[in-house]
Amino acid sequence: MSPAQTSPPRARARRRRFGWPQRVFSQVLLMQLAIATGVTVLATGLFLAPLSAQLDDQAMRRALAIAGTTASPRLAADLTGSRPSARGPVQTEAERIRTSTGAEYVVVMDTRGVRWSHTDPAQIGRLVSTDPSAVLAGHEVMEIDSGTLGRSARGKVPLRDADERIVGAVSVGIEYDSVRDRLLAAIPGLLAYAGGALAAGALAAYLISRRLQRQTHDLAFSDISALLAEREAMLHGIREGVVALDRNGSVRLMNDEAQRLLGLGPEAAGRPLDEVLGGGRTADVLAGRVTGEDLLTVRGHRVLIANRMPTHDGGAVATLRDRTELERLGRELDSTRGLIDALRAQDHEHANRLHTLLGLLELEMHEEAVEFVTEVVGVHRATAEQVTEKVHDPLLAALLVGKATVAAERGVSLRLAPDSLLPDRLVDPRELVTVVGNLVDNALDAVAGTPGARVEVSFLADGRTVVLRVTDSGPGVPEDRRELIFTEGWTTKELPSHGKRGLGLALVRRLAERRGGTAEVADGPEGGAVFTVVLPDALTEPGPTEPGPTGPEPASDRSSDRSEEASR
Secondary structure, eight states, X not given: OOHHHHSOHHHHHHHHHHSSOOBHHHHHHHHHHHHHHHHHHHHHHHHHHHHHHHHXXXXXXXXXXXXXXXXXXXXXXXXXXXXXXXXXXXXXXXXXXXXXXXXXXXXXXXXXXXXXXXXXXXXXXXXXXXXXXXXXXXXXEEEEEEETTEEEEEEEEEEEOTTSOEEEEEEEEEEHHHHHHHHHHHHHHHHHHHHHHHHHHHHHHHHHHHHHHHHTTTOBHHHHHHHHXXXXXXXXXXXXXXXXXXXXXXXXXXXXXXXXXXXXXXXXXXXBHXXXXXXXXXXXXXXXXXXXXXXXXXXXXXXXXXXXXXXTTSOEEEEEEEOHHHXXXXXXXXXXXXXXXXXXHHHHHHHHHHHHHHHHHHTTOHHHHXXXXXXXXXXXXXXXXXXXXXXXXXXXXXXHHHHHHHHHHTTOEEEEOTTOXXXXXXXXXXXXXXHHHHHHHHHHHHHTTSTTOEEEEEEEEETTEEEEEEEEXXXXXXXXXXXXXXXXXXXXXXXXXXXXXOOHHHHHHHHHHHTTOEEEEEEOBTBSEEEEEEETTOBOOOOSSOOOOOSSOOHHHHHHHHHHHHHO
């Protein structure tokens, strides 16, 4: 066990209290205050640096302007017409100008560099302390330099007489302490502005931090990071598809299960939903154009249950559940129940036939008994022979024989069209079993209880294409509903006990379209409806010769033989 784990809770709490705060509100507030303070200090420093240089420049230009005003032709005449003295005209004029302008000094020199004026009369008649060659050469000079009166901002101009000859120079100095005093005097105002800006930044930081506190529910960054990791693990780990959409209908998030159920990849994120799914009922359900709970939709070969919940930002979150196996089991349960009902009816009819046969035998009407048995067996034998003669695939033949038995018990005549022929070359027999089973069941439901109820199934093989037609004598399908009946979830039947209807015809069309075919409905030649399904590439390439019907001898043949032997 680590020392941190063995330390008392109070010590850990004290470390948390004096260490870096954990809450988002505190961390963001401190970071923003630090940023605002740093920016304020930096801005103040960047402002003060050019301010000092600007004040220096202003002082030097002021000194140069005073020197230029002092260097008049009259002063040049006084310089050439007198001698340097503390009471001479040059000293008097220089001191008058110094006093009136507030300059630190006004020094007038001749071409040899000898002072003719100075604030200290004892310096008059002595050489200047700095090199005057530049100004005596006719150049104006601005500088920050140190002389006998200390550090100052200087301006020097040549002194010219009436004939523009250089007879000397004028040097004016501005005390540098005054420049520094102006700079220091500007700092309090600058700091006041900086303090105001810092206060405004602190207030903005506080308001932003409070908003973040409400939005993050006062969680620490580590808690938010952990929640995000848990969310990702949960979304991609659950066995239910989750699709998140933004307000524009684009995919914002799609977990692994949703990608599997919809047959998409990670590249779907960020793209419009209709572009990703290509339109259809699935896109309408997820986009909210079809409303309701537990909506059925078919995607590929999967039956999906979808629910959609809007979010506060205008988007939505949709969940998908795979009901393919459940729907298949439900359809099998419906078929099993129908078969049980048919077997129950057959059992009742078989008992009646046995009673009839027993009566004929007791009355010693043996010839009539043989004819009765032959007639009963012949019906089933004729049906099986008709199916196996025209449908060579055993799975499909068995389906049609079973459907014929169910149809007979429901008072419906189910037969194959005379020109039907389906070779035993189906690529996927189970696919055609699904199509035929759904169409025949719908036809039986449509004609049940009508006079002269009949259903006809036709198979035509054209190369590798199979054309299937199921014709019934029912009421038909209105023209305005001929596309609607192929939509997932649409039905006119009562709901079964296991779940929802409205998938049979949708699966038929989906299977046909997946092979590049079609599924349509039209009016029958004698009323009723005709469902036509075209399945390209449903057959393999034909061999040299088409095989004939295969399979064991029908049970009806064996029963007939045994009956004939018993009669003999």
